[in-house]
Amino acid sequence: MEMEKTLGKKNESIAKKIIARFEEELVTQNKEYSSVEMELDILNESMIWVDWVGKFTKNLDSSTKTFENKKTFLEGLIDKIVVHSEMGLNRDEKEVPTGHSFVIKFKMSIVNDKLEYNDESDKRKGQWYNSR
Secondary structure, eight states: OHHHHHHTSSOHHHHHHHHHHHHHHHHHHHHHHHHHHHHHHHHHHHHHHHHHHHHHHHHHHHHTOSHHHHHHHHHHHEEEEEEEEEEEEOTTSOEEEEEEEEEEEESSOOSSEEEEOSOTTOGGGOEEEEOO
């Protein structure tokens, strides 16, 4: 377009409009590309988790057969579980408890976790926070 505009084969205002439209389309395509790339990253992280679970499922099944072993295993993974009451309206439009939600805080990074240090000079005092 630039070449045709310069050579006088295309009207300058038409060429500018066409170029602007191409530039808009390029921006749109770049946004879509970034969006798809982000989705692929999320899927990749999910696959890492699935691969980990698949790899260790057999070991988990054999090492956590008893209730005591299951309890010990979970205590090694989970720092704490926070339970929240979920409220909703009943038929009379009165707010009542409708269920619970759980926030599980892991001791170690599993997927998309981060470590924030409570004391930079003593990193053993760090706490894992799930970023999801």
